[in-house]
Every structure is written in C-alpha cells, then in structure tokens.
Amino acid sequence: MAPSMAQAMHGQTGKRAMTLEGNILTPEGWFRGELTIRQGRIAGVSGTPVNPEDNDAPRIIPGFIDLHVHGGGGADLMEGGDALATLASTHARFGTTSLLGTSMTASREALIHAFGDAGRIMATPPERAADILGIHLEGPFINPDMLGAQPPYARPGTLEAFDELDALAPIRVITIAPEVDGHMALIKTLAARGVRVQIGHSAAMHDQCVEALQSGARGFTHLYNAMSGLHHRAPGVVGAALAHGDYAELIGDLVHVEAGALLAARRAIPHLYVVTDATAAAGMFDGEYRLGEHRVFKQGDSVRLADGGLAGSALTMDVALRNLTGLGLSLEEASQRLSLWPARYLGVNDRGILAPGYRADIVTLSPQLEIEQVWVAGQPVLE
Incomplete structure (x- = not known):
C-alpha cells in the first residue's frame, strides 16, 4: 500500500474510508493535509495552503x-x-x-x-x-x-x-x-x-x-x-x-x-x-x-x-x-x-478536479512526478 495512504473508520455509518495525506491540488490551489475517500467519491479535503516545492510529501492530483x-x-x-x-x-x-x-x-x-x-x-x-x-x-x-x-x-x-x-x-x-x-x-x-x-x-x-x-x-x-x-x-x-x-x-x-x-x-x-x-x-x-x-x-x-x-x-x-x-x-x-480540460470538453462533470462529491479518480506522485499510486473510483490500481 502506498505510503501516502492511511486507512481509518469515519462517520456514524461504520463505512470504511481511506485518507490520503500530502500536497493536494484543489480548485483553490495546493493544500497540505488530508483527502478522504468514501464509496468511490471524495468525501472531504482539509488542510492549509502550501507550496508543494517546500516539502517532499506526495503530490495528489486528479487522474x-x-x-x-x-x-x-x-x-x-x-x-x-x-x-x-x-x-x-x-x-x-x-x-x-x-x-x-x-x-x-x-x-x-x-x-x-x-x-x-x-x-x-x-x-x-x-x-x-x-x-x-x-x-x-x-x-x-x-x-x-x-x-x-x-x-x-x-x-x-x-x-x-x-x-x-x-x-x-x-x-x-x-x-x-x-x-x-x-x-x-x-x-x-x-x-x-x-x-x-x-x-x-x-x-x-x-x-x-x-x-x-x-x-x-x-x-x-x-x-x-x-x-x-x-x-x-x-x-x-x-x-x-x-x-x-x-x-x-x-x-x-x-x-x-x-x-x-x-x-x-x-x-x-x-x-x-x-x-x-x-x-x-x-x-x-x-x-x-x-x-x-x-x-x-x-x-x-x-x-x-x-x-x-x-x-x-x-x-x-x-x-x-x-x-x-x-x-x-x-x-x-x-x-x-x-x-480538467478533457473532462470539460467531453461534458463529464464528475471528475477532473479534487473536491467533495467528485469521483475519487486520483493520482499520487513523488516529488519527481513519478507515479506512486492510482485510484479509479476510490479503488487502488497498483498492488
């Protein structure tokens, strides 16, 4: 399992959620914090503004x-x-x-x-x-x-x-x-x-x-x-x-x-x-x-x-x-x-950005922009 991912139980329903930690690219810019995935969707993003060049944490971007x-x-x-x-x-x-x-x-x-x-x-x-x-x-x-x-x-x-x-x-x-x-x-x-x-x-x-x-x-x-x-x-x-x-x-x-x-x-x-x-x-x-x-x-x-x-x-x-x-x-x-632009061009409005409610189609990258892990609708691709 990728080192950027922690797993935890969240909420009252007992549903298992995954939390990704690192530099998260949101529509409002970069945040250093956590992105939570539940049932194939992004459930939440939290953190503080950051310049990802200032640290070695994973870069978390849309698939x-x-x-x-x-x-x-x-x-x-x-x-x-x-x-x-x-x-x-x-x-x-x-x-x-x-x-x-x-x-x-x-x-x-x-x-x-x-x-x-x-x-x-x-x-x-x-x-x-x-x-x-x-x-x-x-x-x-x-x-x-x-x-x-x-x-x-x-x-x-x-x-x-x-x-x-x-x-x-x-x-x-x-x-x-x-x-x-x-x-x-x-x-x-x-x-x-x-x-x-x-x-x-x-x-x-x-x-x-x-x-x-x-x-x-x-x-x-x-x-x-x-x-x-x-x-x-x-x-x-x-x-x-x-x-x-x-x-x-x-x-x-x-x-x-x-x-x-x-x-x-x-x-x-x-x-x-x-x-x-x-x-x-x-x-x-x-x-x-x-x-x-x-x-x-x-x-x-x-x-x-x-x-x-x-x-x-x-x-x-x-x-x-x-x-x-x-x-x-x-x-x-x-x-x-x-x-984002290919999603908008095709008229697919549930992916292309990292924000609550969007599909959890996500890529995590090393500081050198090498693939660490890929999620499609919240499911990990790489073993």
Whole structure:
C-alpha cells in the first residue's frame, strides 16, 4: 500500500474510508493535509495552503483523462476480443483513470467486429483499469489524401454508418474532414446529438473550418498532424485552430509536436489538452506491434511505420505530464491539460478536479512526478 495512504473508520455509518495525506491540488490551489475517500467519491479535503516545492510529501492530483488512445500493453482496439480491457488496464498503471478507446479507419466489417467487442467490454468493465467512457471514431470519415498512418479505407460519412457503430459501442468523439461532400450536414446532426465533432485528417481551407465550427464542430484532432498547415496566405486547419479554437487535442510526446509549436498552441487555444494517441506499443518493450491493419515498430520514444512515418505513439500520460512541466508549465497547469480540460470538453462533470462529491479518480506522485499510486473510483490500481 502506498505510503501516502492511511486507512481509518469515519462517520456514524461504520463505512470504511481511506485518507490520503500530502500536497493536494484543489480548485483553490495546493493544500497540505488530508483527502478522504468514501464509496468511490471524495468525501472531504482539509488542510492549509502550501507550496508543494517546500516539502517532499506526495503530490495528489486528479487522474488523467485520455480522449485518444488506440492501444496499450500489446493490444490494439481494432483486434477486438479483450483488447479494450487490456489497454484500459495498461494505461491505468500510468495514471489514466478515464479514456476513450479509439478506432482506426477500416472496412465496415472490421469496425463492426471491433465495436461489438468494445461494447461487450464496456458492459462488464475490467477491474484495476481506467473507466472506459466510450469510443473516439477516428475515421473512416476523413480525407483520403490526409491519411497519416490510417489505413486506406477513408470514405464519405453517413448518419446510417455512424448509427450502426454507435449502437454497438457509444461514440463520444468523432474525427471528420469537413471538406468532404455531405460532411457539413453530418457535423450539424451529430453535434446536435451531443457528439463531440473534431476536425482532423483534413485538407480543409480556413473558411471551411470556420463553417464547420459554426455547424457545431468543437475541437481538432492531434493538432498539427495530418491536417493542412499554417501559411500566412493559406491558414488551413492549423490556422483555423489557432485563430478560432477553444478546445483542441495535442499529442504530448514532443515527437509529433516540438516544443515551440506546442507552446504556440498553448498561447492561442484556451483549453488545449493533451492526448497520447497511444498504440499497442505503450507500456511495452521496443519491437513490432499492430495498429489497425498496419505493422508498426516501437523504437525508443516513437512508433513508426516501416517507411519511417510516425504511427501513433508509445506515450503514457505520466510522461506527458513530465514533458509539460519540463517545458516550464506549472504542475497545476499541466494537470488541467491532462484532466480538467478533457473532462470539460467531453461534458463529464464528475471528475477532473479534487473536491467533495467528485469521483475519487486520483493520482499520487513523488516529488519527481513519478507515479506512486492510482485510484479509479476510490479503488487502488497498483498492488
């Protein structure tokens, strides 16, 4: 059991509660004191204001929320079977307490297979694993000229095709290229349903992106990657994101996006948040893995196709946190970009901060920001 945790009996009901002691990141700032968990929720926070740099007690922060994760622990969502359970368990060890399983562009049959098994896993969630909030449908409704590492199955989207998959496993986020014929109307319909529509894998012009945002699109998929870039006479998707975006996801491995570009996006987009875009290689040794129909190769910090092109990542959210703080962001801001902003973007209002009544999705860190323990709804992940 982690050294930061004491257990005690609290209250009149005899219910067992856990008390975490350390530097607690609350909406009002850092407090040195105690956080009490009861029945999977935060029951109370007490303490006095503190600068955590002044002591060596654990840093207690909200669990990470990853809205774009294809795989982990050797498993890829598109394999079906228990792959979604494996990736949820793997990423929980690195501090992710909620996630969206993310699909690849594929044939109708392959998507139905993967979504059917994902729905089965969601119906009986694995223990000691991140909470699976639903699916991010990354393709096939994308531009075939902007595949990136996606297999060549891009096709125009229809509401019927969306509904067929959504009936198998709930789609919370969709990546779509707005310039494809019929997609503006689809964006409007899906946004009205509450689906978070993201512009990505797109060669759209600036004005097309503005129209998509006005039609209900809310975000941008792995900003800078697989989208029309910024030129001062052709702003493209990147220019639209920087000029008009309120939310956008960005892969925080410092490989897909270098430091200067990350910091520029941080200045321009109020609620820029971090994702891993992790593949089956996350949490694994160097070697060969699967990403949809592709064979990909992990070497060090990156995952690549046989031709050397980037193909997702091996990133985990704890590494992303340290990458952000290494660029000079405070731990408070880094935490927001890995927890609060993705929760707010998705409209999940019971997590992302440490306050009474919220889910006890919690990460405790050493002073060096290494994972000590992870709790999902008050249950410890690490033995």
